[in-house]
Amino acid sequence: MSIKRRTFLGLIGAAGVTVASTGARAAGNAHFDGYPGSKGVLFDATRCIGCRKCEAACNAVNELPAPAEKFDDLTVLDRSRRTDAKTFTVVNKYETPSGGPVYRKMQCNHCLEPACASACFVKAFAKTPEGAVSYDASVCVGCRYCMIACPFNIPTYEYDEPLSPRVRKCTMCRPRILEGRLPGCVEACPKEALTFGTRDELIKIARKRIEKYPDRYLDHIYGEREMGGTSWLYISGVPFSQIGLREDLGYASAPELTSGALAAVPVVAGLWPALLGGLWAINKRKEKIARQEKREAVENAVARASAEAESKLSAALSKAEVENRRRIEVEVKRALEEAGLNDTKEEG
């Protein structure tokens, strides 16, 4: 059975064998630590009060259209919201079993190995040295595969734009960072729920806080390893799944998820022509041999038939000859007899 399975796998799954072995095999044992000193933001869910000041700042900094409800209208917190083409960040309120609402800010997490960048077929997304994942609308085709790929459902699309729709998402205020200024939301936060710094520093800060107040925080920094790690980090006093952060994403980064399938591509391109060409050649040869055998068989049959015919002819000929000779003999005999008879008649 095991042998059967193996041959079956070998036959049907020549391409699949490589697909099956996922992981960062494509890079051998090399590993990548990201850009040194790249920036990030630490969000502390125990400090956020849901004032929406960050939303307002984001809206202003990115020159986005004014929303239907004003930013000081806190009733919008009663419903679950997500980012859209006109909103790069939202704060949601979560009622938790441990009592009291917890607020959590949502925006692009600026993955260390961005799924959107891995998925984009025109390289519109890139992880920049500063930490932000940038987007370039000038090459974007609008396939929206980035939105399929993003585990955090962050990229949004201008569906109402007929001719020049763009993907929209938080930029981590990269232009401001390059100028040495803070991202809009961080600057606006009145409670220091947002801390800007290099990612390495932020992880240390987070650890210190967790260490200092073990009752206040869960011992986990969300984003340190999720999906290969993100530049935006979260610490919280309630389980992250209760504040809308999925804990089942795994630690494998997006490029690792697809590198196996991508590695199968050259296998097919490299081996298929040889296998199929060989198959064709074998069949061609079979056909040739079959044709040859057919021809030989026909020739043989013809030869046999003609030989037969010849022998028949010669037999007929010899038979005819014998008959002929006999007839001549009979004739001669008869002639002689007649002559003899005449002689005796004349004599008698």
Next chain:
Amino acid sequence: MDTVFYTLQDFLLHSKSVTYVLMGLGLLLYVFWWWFLTDKDEKKRLF
């Protein structure tokens, strides 16, 4: 050549691009190799 890659994504982007070019060349090579391998047979086959 001695570009430093800081992310797996950048590394893959580079290595896969090279691989795609090589794939194209490989497929072309197959065609020419096939001709090289069989062009004498073809002549014979004419008779």
Next chain:
Amino acid sequence: MSQESTASTAPRKSLFTPFNVVAGVIVLVGLVITFLRFTKGIGAVTNLDDNNPWGIWISFDLLCGVALAAGGYTTSAACYLFGLKRYHSAVRPAILTAFLGYALVVFALHYDVGRPWRLTYPIFLSQGTTSLLFEVGLCVFLYLTVLFIEWLPAACEWLRLDKLRKVLVKLTLVLTIFGVVLSTLHQSSLGALYLIAPSKVHPLWYSPYLALFFFVSSMFAGMSMVLFEGTLAHRNFHELMDETHLEEAPGVVTGFAKACSVVMCGYLIMKMFGLALENKWHYLATGYGVLFLVELIGFVALPAYLYAIGARERNRTLIRFTAVWTVLGIVFNRFNVSLVAFNWQLPSADRYFPSWMEIAISLFVVTVGVLAYRFICTRMPIFYEHPDYKESH
């Protein structure tokens, strides 16, 4: 809507056959929605949103379209590479439908992507080689070219371009192998598109084997589609078929039924390995598990068995019925992966359901395909060998 106009226009002229009228109405509606799509945006005609960026234009037009156009590579591989010369008369119709199928896939993508005039950007301007979609795009682009060249001899015979035809016929082997390579790659990559989103696709459908599943199922999808089209063609273009075609057709039917049956058997076994590999058996006891089993038993195991019966008993009616069933099963599978299992964790209010205009555009695309198919079949030597070119292959 289509019924009203059928009633009002049908009796007038012989050109207004029921088929033509329905097709005409669909085309008209399609053109109106096309206008809306390119003046008001994708949002105005679809139910797509930020959580559900891909709807039936991807699920049906792209995923099903490509899978069902797989008949081109399976038939030409069977005939030219596997040495099954008795399938020769099936190659041309299969190549034609594959070519039209791919052309329509690309056509339909113009509705779905935001800026369709940039569709060649990934190939010529900015190559995002880490994307599975790049792989799909490149292969579909190249394969469409290959299919076009493979189909050209028929057009050459129609237009009497003998010299060009001679060159093209010499390329048959290279093109066939190239076609199989490209098909293997993009059929599997369509499945691999979803590998990047393990958190969004239901575990029963998410598998490291996704690429393999899509590739293997494309084989029997393509062959079943050839059988299904054969049924339709025999009904409508019977008088166009020459003796060779009519003589070889029953052989093609049973041969393909056998091939489908065995490939489906392999697919079924692989699906099982997929569950075992990641120990996902317990999901079978959930609602999604029922759906998964319906797909696997009702639309793979059952047709595999029916194909086997049909092939054993030379029951061509059963085979033709099974072909339709299998095609439906493929559509079911592609919809399951890309719509039903996708975003399964979202609350039902956030899930996607197509708008009527999305469905209308998909119908429009299919109708354009059928009309093009009819146009070509009635003019070019597809179901028969051109008397002047009979001995030249």
